[in-house]
Amino acid sequence: MAQPPGYGPQYGPPPQQFQPPRKKGRLGWVLGGIGVATAFIIAVLFAGCASVASLINNGGSHEDKARAMMAKADNLPESDWQLVGRSDPKVESGCLSVDIACVRLSATWAVPHKVGLADAASRLGMKTSGPPMGLFSGCLEDKLKDGSTSRVCIDPDPDLEDTWQVSINLTAK
Incomplete structure (x- = not known):
């Protein structure tokens, strides 16, 4: 059978083939x-x-612990105390307080009169078991459960008569 003119493989639309949708x-x-x-x-x-x-690090950042230490140290001296030396904490980055104290502060004052050891310890916020009342020389230390320590020492000044040196050492893990 002959195809009508215009149709065939070379003419008209190509035959439709079914293509399944692509997955x-x-x-x-x-x-x-x-x-x-x-x-x-x-x-x-x-x-x-x-x-x-x-x-x-026992909770809290080292910066927070350093600020708390400096506040403690600032609360200790009275108006007639003369600062002899102080080393504020330098926070070491990357220090993990597993077995070492990463934050430290030490300070020493010259005082022209006797200072009670128990009085200085209480102003530092130290909790000591039965602090020695009436002592004006010696050291007291307080160790907390978080590994921090507070130590206060009062000694006669070796260079000046009737002058006392009050020194503190604070550490925190």
Whole structure:
């Protein structure tokens, strides 16, 4: 049978062939899922490391501990005390307080009169078991559960008569 003119393999629209719809690749979903899971795990590890470091440092940052120490030291002297020397805390970055004190402060004052050891200890906020009342020389030390220590010492000044040296050493882990 003859085909009408204008139709045939060289004329007219090409014959329609059925093409099934393309399946979308799962590779993009798999890689996206892996990326999201990896980001989540990294975020959890970072938060975990920060909390572990905080626990090792007995809670609170070293900067907070340094400010608290300086406030204690500033509260100790009276108006007639003369500062002889003071070393404020220098916070070391990366110091983990496992077994060492990362924050330290020491100061010494010359005082033209006797100072009660128990009085100085109480102004530092030290809790001592039965502080020696009436003592004007010697040392008292207070160790807290978090590993911090407070130490106050009062000694006669070796160079000046009737003058006393009050020195403190504060540490925090």
